[in-house]
Structures are given as C-alpha cells and as structure tokens.
Amino acid sequence: MAVSSALSTALSGIRTTQQQLGVTSANIANAKSTGYSRLSTSSSAQVANSRVYGVEANQVTREINLLVQKQWRVSQANSAYAETRVTALSALDNYWGAPNSASSLNSVYSSFTTTLQKxxxxxxxxxxQGSAVSASQNLVTRLNQLSGDVQSLRQEAESNIGNAVSRVNSLLETIAELDKQVVAVGAGGVNSTAALQDKRDAAIDELSEYMDIRVTDQPGGAIAISLTDGTQLxxxxxxxxxxDQQGVVDASRVYSTDDSQRSLGTxxxxxxxxxxxxxxxxGSIRSGKIAAYKELRDETLVDAQAQLDTIAATLSRATSTRQAAGTTVTGAGTAGYTLDVSGLTEGNTLKVEYTTAAGTKGSLTFVAHNGGTAPGNGFTPDPNDTVVGLDLSSGTDIGAQIAAxxxxxxxxxxxxxxxxxxxxPAAPTSVTxxxxxxxxxxGVVNSLxxxxxxxxxxxxxxxYPxxxxxxxxxxxxxxxxxADTITGLxxxxxxxxxVVADPSLTVKYSGSTLSGDGTRPQAxxxxxxxxxxxxxxxxxxGSVTTPFKGTFEGLLSQVVNTQGxxxxxxxxxxxxxxxxxSxxxxxxxxxxxxxxDTELMSLIQLQNSYSANARVLSVAQELMDVLMATFK
Known part of the structure; x- marks a missing residue:
C-alpha cells in the first residue's frame, strides 16, 4: 500500500472515530435526559475497484424497541381512560358519603324514619311534628345536593372534553411541524434526525393519552397517525x-346522534x-381521556342522576299515592268490582285482572292521561305488562273505556x-x-x-302529598x-x-283526627x-327482561351498593x-x-482506535520524512 493511501485511510479512521466519539459523548451527557433515546452509529468500509481505501461512519440512529413503543401507547390510552373514570367516580363516591357518615343519604334517610317512628x-x-318536617327537608335537601354534584361532574366532563380537544389540536400541529423537519433534515441521508424524532415521539406519546391512535411509518422518515378505527388525524x-362546548349542563342536557335532539357538545x-x-x-374515539369524559358525561353520570331521580320519584309516590283495592259487587246478571278512585289523576294506574271466555287469564294496566297520545307499554317496567290509556279528558266514561x-x-x-x-266531565269518585x-x-273480572x-x-x-x-x-x-317529568326530579x-307551614299535617289526615292518633306517620x-x-x-x-323490584328502602340500598x-x-x-x-x-x-458502563467501554475502544489511527499517521509521516531526506 502506498504511503499516501495509508495516510488517507488513517485520516478517514480518525474522522470516523471522532464522529463515534461525538455520539458516545452525547449519550453520556444525556443519560438522565427525559425522552432521550440512546444513539448509535456503525462504520463501513470505503471500497472502490475492489480495493478498500478507507472507512466512514454510517448515519446516526436511535436505539429503541418500536414494537414495545406501540404496545405502550395502546396501553397508555387504556390507562388514561381507566384513571379518568376512577377520578370522577371516586369524587361521586365521596359525594354519596361513607355509609356511617352523617351526611350520607342512608344516614339522612335513617334520621327521617327514626323521627317518624317517634x-x-x-x-x-x-x-x-316540627322535627318530622325538618327531617323531611333534610332528606330532600340531600337529594338536591347530590343531584347538583352529579351535574357538576357532568359539567366538568364537558369542560374537560373542550380542553382535551384544544390540546390535541396543539399536539397535532407540533407533530406535523416536527415531521416535516425530520423529512427535510434526513433527505440527504447524512444528517441525524434522532433529536427531532425524540421530540416527535414525545408529542405522539402525549397524544396517546387522549385517544387511541395508530402510528404508521411513511417513506422518508415521515409518519401518519390515525385513530384505531382508521379515521385519519x-x-x-x-x-x-x-x-361545540355547552355553557351549562344540567339533567335535561343530553347527547344524541340526532343533532336536533342533542344539547351537549360533540x-x-x-x-x-x-x-x-x-x-x-x-364512535371513532374508543379509549383515552376523551372517551372516558364522554362516557362519564353521557352514560355513567346519567345513570347516577337517573338513580337519584328514581329515589325522589319513589319517595314522592310512596307517600302520596294510596293502594286501592276493589270490593266485590253483584247486580242483576252481573258480577264485578267497584273501586274508590277519588283523586285519580294523570299518571295514576288501575289494574284489572280477568279471565276470557276461553279461560285464558290476563291483566291490563290502565294509565290515566289528559288527552294527547296514550302511554304505551314502556310506561311501566314490567316487560309482560299490557298498558292501555285511560283518557280523563274524554267524554267517554272511564268505566266504559275499561270495559271496551x-x-x-x-x-x-x-x-x-x-x-x-x-x-x-266531572271527576269520578268511583268506578264499577x-x-x-x-x-x-x-269473561270474568278477577280483581280491580x-x-x-x-x-x-x-x-x-x-x-298525603x-x-x-x-x-x-x-x-x-x-x-x-x-310527559314523564322524572328527569332532574x-x-x-x-x-x-x-306541611312546612302546618307540621300537624304530619299526623292529621282529616279534620277530626285525634291528637293521639299515630296512624298517618306509621302508614x-x-x-x-x-x-x-x-x-x-x-x-x-336490573334488566329490561328482569326489572329490579323492591321497596323504597330496598331501592336506596341497591343504589348505594351499585355505586360502591x-x-x-x-x-x-x-x-x-x-x-x-407500567x-x-x-x-x-x-x-x-x-x-x-456500556458507553465507557465504548469510549475506551474508540480511544484505542483513535490512538491506533494516529500511530499509522505518525509512521506514515516518518516514512515520508525518510523518503524526502533520501532525495535531498
């Protein structure tokens, strides 16, 4: 090999070693830097005409497991989804209060029933009597507060969706800008894009907290991002x-895929x-914080509100509606039942059990309404119930409507x-x-x-009301x-x-009720x-086919247990x-x-390589000096 070739090869070795030293020093300096990926660069021989004339450093690359990165991003979205739900549900659980807490709904209700027992x-x-009224007020106040707490959490979810969308837009802009820089810098195949890729990855990693994403590599070092259902981002x-964030969220605000029915943001x-x-x-967003916020706003917290509304509705109905049983009556060629229907109003129900002429038993539930569309079978939870409207505003006698x-x-x-x-058109007081x-x-009437x-x-x-x-x-x-007005009740x-103005009404069910008559509070x-x-x-x-049945106390316990x-x-x-x-x-x-440790070992190897190449240069220089001296 000519001395000049030795000089050239040694110089290329020194240059390559210097570049590798730069990579190693960057690794050592950034060993604790957040989001930094270890860099590496290899070397390859410079060959021309089947002769090796030097060495060169290959492009700097990142050491990173892309498969694990992909799995982690999927898991990160699921984790963010789960943690977001836990945060909101834990807050709701705190609002309900511990079972032994004086502010819990169970405790407030227990105080109410204890007062009634006394x-x-x-x-x-x-x-x-005054204490009974106060206990009643405490109970409804607690329901009012819990309803407000639920809606506050829904309002928070609505706001959080808006904040999340703003952050997602910012991240997508950052990713787009960095992606273009990666492509431009890496276009020559010489300059390293590792630092830009690390920054791009950091933005993508954060994006995966908000939604379930899929990252696809593109030519030239570019990437494409979509949701897991294929929607391109x-x-x-x-x-x-x-x-389109809504300013105020209450129980009447709902999400619907029909924009004309929707009163919450999308x-x-x-x-x-x-x-x-x-x-x-x-349904494109299936995981991440945004999916959790939507589920809380439109499902989980809506169910919680529905449970509170059902508690309020049952409390009102149990204390203000009477269970009336028909008494048997007979007449010339007929037999049946008569029923006291004083106070019958829309929403009240009458149930008739019967046997047809063919011997088949059945029942009909009649729902009182004031004109308009008659309630359907969905008015009652019973999947086997047959509901028939009973129009109180009609000129047709309600007894005749039932008979028909x-x-x-x-x-x-x-x-x-x-x-x-x-x-x-007078309000009926009885029906036969x-x-x-x-x-x-x-046919036979079995009960009314x-x-x-x-x-x-x-x-x-x-x-009483x-x-x-x-x-x-x-x-x-x-x-x-x-209309059913249970929502937000x-x-x-x-x-x-x-009753607030006259607490004695907690006892007096008529003008002649004796002062020592405790029938009403006991009832x-x-x-x-x-x-x-x-x-x-x-x-x-419960379910559509097997609805939950129980007393008011049973409902209250079931709701508390379900929330827990x-x-x-x-x-x-x-x-x-x-x-x-993790x-x-x-x-x-x-x-x-x-x-x-690995970098220090590499540093020693590079030091030795550098020394060896430098020694080659030194020897070549000595040979050149001898050669020059020979021809003086």
Whole structure:
C-alpha cells in the first residue's frame, strides 16, 4: 500500500472515530435526559475497484424497541381512560358519603324514619311534628345536593372534553411541524434526525393519552397517525378538531346522534382530511381521556342522576299515592268490582285482572292521561305488562273505556260493562267494572285495584302529598302534561309548603283526627318499608327482561351498593391496567436508555482506535520524512 493511501485511510479512521466519539459523548451527557433515546452509529468500509481505501461512519440512529413503543401507547390510552373514570367516580363516591357518615343519604334517610317512628308513638308532640318536617327537608335537601354534584361532574366532563380537544389540536400541529423537519433534515441521508424524532415521539406519546391512535411509518422518515378505527388525524396534513362546548349542563342536557335532539357538545373534524366527520357519532374515539369524559358525561353520570331521580320519584309516590283495592259487587246478571278512585289523576294506574271466555287469564294496566297520545307499554317496567290509556279528558266514561278494552281482549262481544260516578266531565269518585253472569261461557273480572293520588293533605287517607315536584307543586305521578317529568326530579323535589307551614299535617289526615292518633306517620313508614315498586332498567339496575323490584328502602340500598360496586370495579380495572402500562413503560424506557458502563467501554475502544489511527499517521509521516531526506 502506498504511503499516501495509508495516510488517507488513517485520516478517514480518525474522522470516523471522532464522529463515534461525538455520539458516545452525547449519550453520556444525556443519560438522565427525559425522552432521550440512546444513539448509535456503525462504520463501513470505503471500497472502490475492489480495493478498500478507507472507512466512514454510517448515519446516526436511535436505539429503541418500536414494537414495545406501540404496545405502550395502546396501553397508555387504556390507562388514561381507566384513571379518568376512577377520578370522577371516586369524587361521586365521596359525594354519596361513607355509609356511617352523617351526611350520607342512608344516614339522612335513617334520621327521617327514626323521627317518624317517634312521631307514630307520640303523635301529639308538636316538637316532634316540627322535627318530622325538618327531617323531611333534610332528606330532600340531600337529594338536591347530590343531584347538583352529579351535574357538576357532568359539567366538568364537558369542560374537560373542550380542553382535551384544544390540546390535541396543539399536539397535532407540533407533530406535523416536527415531521416535516425530520423529512427535510434526513433527505440527504447524512444528517441525524434522532433529536427531532425524540421530540416527535414525545408529542405522539402525549397524544396517546387522549385517544387511541395508530402510528404508521411513511417513506422518508415521515409518519401518519390515525385513530384505531382508521379515521385519519395526520398524513402530511394535520386535521383540526372542533368541540361545540355547552355553557351549562344540567339533567335535561343530553347527547344524541340526532343533532336536533342533542344539547351537549360533540367533536368534529373541522378542517383537513375527513372534514365534517362527527367523531362521537361515528364512535371513532374508543379509549383515552376523551372517551372516558364522554362516557362519564353521557352514560355513567346519567345513570347516577337517573338513580337519584328514581329515589325522589319513589319517595314522592310512596307517600302520596294510596293502594286501592276493589270490593266485590253483584247486580242483576252481573258480577264485578267497584273501586274508590277519588283523586285519580294523570299518571295514576288501575289494574284489572280477568279471565276470557276461553279461560285464558290476563291483566291490563290502565294509565290515566289528559288527552294527547296514550302511554304505551314502556310506561311501566314490567316487560309482560299490557298498558292501555285511560283518557280523563274524554267524554267517554272511564268505566266504559275499561270495559271496551276488556271486551277487545276477550275477543269482542259485550261480556264486560263499566261505569263511573259521577259521569263525565266531572271527576269520578268511583268506578264499577262488571262481567255478565249469563249462562254459557263468558269473561270474568278477577280483581280491580289502583295506585291513586291522594287529592289533599286532609282527604281522610293516611297517605298525603308530603314530597312534591317543586316545578309543578304536585307529587310525582309519572305524567305531567302528558310527559314523564322524572328527569332532574332529584334536583326539584321539595317538602309540601302546606306541611312546612302546618307540621300537624304530619299526623292529621282529616279534620277530626285525634291528637293521639299515630296512624298517618306509621302508614308512611309502612309504605316506605313494605310497598314494592318495579324500577326501569334505564337506571342501570336490573334488566329490561328482569326489572329490579323492591321497596323504597330496598331501592336506596341497591343504589348505594351499585355505586360502591361501580367505583370498586373501576379501581380494580385501573390498578390492573396501571400494572400493564407500567411494565410496558419500563421496557420502553429500557430499550432506549443509556447505560453508562456500556458507553465507557465504548469510549475506551474508540480511544484505542483513535490512538491506533494516529500511530499509522505518525509512521506514515516518518516514512515520508525518510523518503524526502533520501532525495535531498
């Protein structure tokens, strides 16, 4: 080899070693830097005409496990989703209060029933009467507060979605800018893009907290980002998301895929690829913080509100409606039942059990309404129930309406007859339903019963309008103006102002009630403790085919237990996901971490290489000196 070739080769070795030393020194200096990925560079021989004439350093690359990175980002989205739910549900659990807490709904209700028990024993005690009213007010105040707490969490979720969308837009802009720099800097195939890639990865990592994303490598070092359902977020051009955030969130505000019914915000792609796509409507965001916020706002907390509203509705109905049972009556060629329907109002129900002429047993539930569309089978939770409207505003006698429905169920004919007193348009005070007893096969009325509102505080019944809907001034019945007003009832329920003004009404059910008569407070206790209601599966308890049935106390216990279970389950899921994410994070970080021992060993090797190349230069220089001296 010529001396000049030796000089050239040694110089290339020194240059390559210097570049490798630069990489090693960068690794050592950034060993503790957050988000830094270990750099490496290899070398390759310079060959021409089958002869090696030097060495050169290859492009600097990052040491990183891309498969683990991908797995970690998926897990990070799931972890953020789970943690976001736990945070909100834990706050809700704190609002409910511990079972032994004086502020818990259970404790407040227990204080209310304890006061009623004392009043039933000592009904003439005016101080106890006042205490009963105060305990009632404390109970509804607690329901009002809990409803407000739930809506506050929904409001927070709405705001958090807006904040998340702003951050996602900012991250996408950052990613787009860095991606273009990576492509431009790496275009020559010489300059390192590692630092830019680290910055780009940091932005993508944060983006994966908000939504479930998929990153795809593109030519030239570029990337594309989409949601896991394929919706594109970035591919040379970043999309911009918009969120039409609502200022006030209450129980009446709902999300719907029908924009005309929607009163809460939704996320759309406002510019870029896929412009106009509604990401909530398409269900594109499946994990991450945004998915958790939406689920809390539109499902979990809606269920919690529905449970509170059902508690309020049952409390009002149990204390203000009476269970009326028909008494048997017979007449010329007929037999049936008569029922006291004083106070019958929209939302009240009458139930008739019957046997057809063919011997088939059945039942019909009649729901009172004031004109308009008659309630359907969905009015009651019972999946096997047959609901028939009973129009109180019609000129047709309600007894005749019941008889007509029974005859239709009987296959036609005139077996059943009915009439109410007084006749329309006056409010009926009783209704009689008969079936013919003529010889031969015919239909039979087996029973007649009703859930009927008590019209006033001293109508002679033990039940009375103690808890009312503050917006209507009336007890909840299931229908108001033809619509079910249960949504938000927990925020509106209050104690009847007449009872507040005259606490003796907690005892006096008529003008002649004796001061020592504790029948009313005991009857209210019995109604809350013994009367069984069926509850809609929309509250997240029971199912459509097997609705939950129970007393008011049973409902209260079930709701509290359900809330506790939801929080516990969410914590377990979050803890499990945290372990998975933590393990992947450790593997991810380890795959790109700088090991100082390894770098120091590399430094020694590079030092030796540098010395060896320098020695070659020195020897070559000596040979050149000898050569020059020879020809002097």
């Amino acid at each position: 009043l039933a024993t000592t009904p003439g005690d005016t101080a106890l 970035y591919d040379d051009v970043a999309v911009t998301l918009s969120f 996320i759309r792609i406002s510019s870029g690829p896929g412009s106009g796509v509604d990401l909530f409507k398409s 429905a029974l005859n239709a169920a009987n296959g036609g004919g005139t077996d059943f007859t009915g009439a109410a007193l007084p006749a329309p 339903i008969n079936a013919t007893t003529a010889a031969g096969a015919h 019963s009703g859930e009927i509102s008590v019209p006033s505080e001293q109508a002679g019944y033990q039940e 103690l808890f009312i809907d503050g917006s209507t001034g009336k007890p909840y019945t299931g229908l108001t103006g033809g 927990a925020s509106r329920i209050s104690v009847n102002p007449k 209210i206790l019995d109604a809350l403790d013994s009367r069984v209601f069926s509850y809609s599966s929309s509250i997240g308890i 279970s939801i929080v516990e389950d969410a914590k377990n899921v979050a803890d499990g996901q945290k372990v998975v994410t 393990n992947l994070k450790e593997r991810y970080d380890n795959s790109r971490a700088v090991d100082l």
